[in-house]
């Protein structure tokens with residue numbers, strides 16, 4: 592082996608040793624399913640009331656495609672009415688798509704809207720193993736009527752992040768970015784036991800209506816290292 596090859600081989604070895612062997616990535620968009628709920632580590636749902644208490648979580652039962660956009664609804668998706676809100680939408684195409692002529696959902700993006708009685712649209716991550724996790728979540732107003740929502744990240748029922756979305760922060764080719772707070776982002780690390788939940792919530796905001804509230808969500812979670820139950 593030449594010196595150059597030795598250096599190259601050693602360099603590659605060092606890089607591979609520096610990578611955490613057990614690192615596992617969970618991406619809400621890449622993992623998304625309209626066929627299964629729960630879907631591996633993800634649960635698509637809503638709150639039965641205007642409470643974020645963990646025992647209010649319900650799984651969505653109805654999924655369907657409306658043009659290029661997929662939807663999860665509590666019980667029916669044919670038209671707004673009982674069982675329609677809160678919903679979760681997903682753009683599986685490679686281009687920004689327009690929903691209901693009033694909001695722009697980017698490629699691969701998830702979008703959520705609460706109900707007009709204060710029920711939250713909820714997505715939960717269920718930790719597959721006990722360990723240390725990194726969590727990144729981005730919320731963005733995507734409705735042309737300017738989203739007014741309250742958004743949250745909860746760890747096993749306790750809030751770790753709260754923000755109000757006000758405005759449009761979506762694809763600028765479709766509408767002008769505007770508003771006092773069109774985007775909000777959480778980034779953190781946390782220890783989870785197997786089956787602990789991280790909840791991502793979108794509510795109807797301070798104005799207490801869900802009109803024009805569609806809000807985008809991106810989530811990327813990484814299992815950094817496994818630990819024995821209860822240890823950090």
Ligand SMILES: [Ca+2]
Nearest residue numbers: 739795796800
């Ligand atoms: Ca609102």
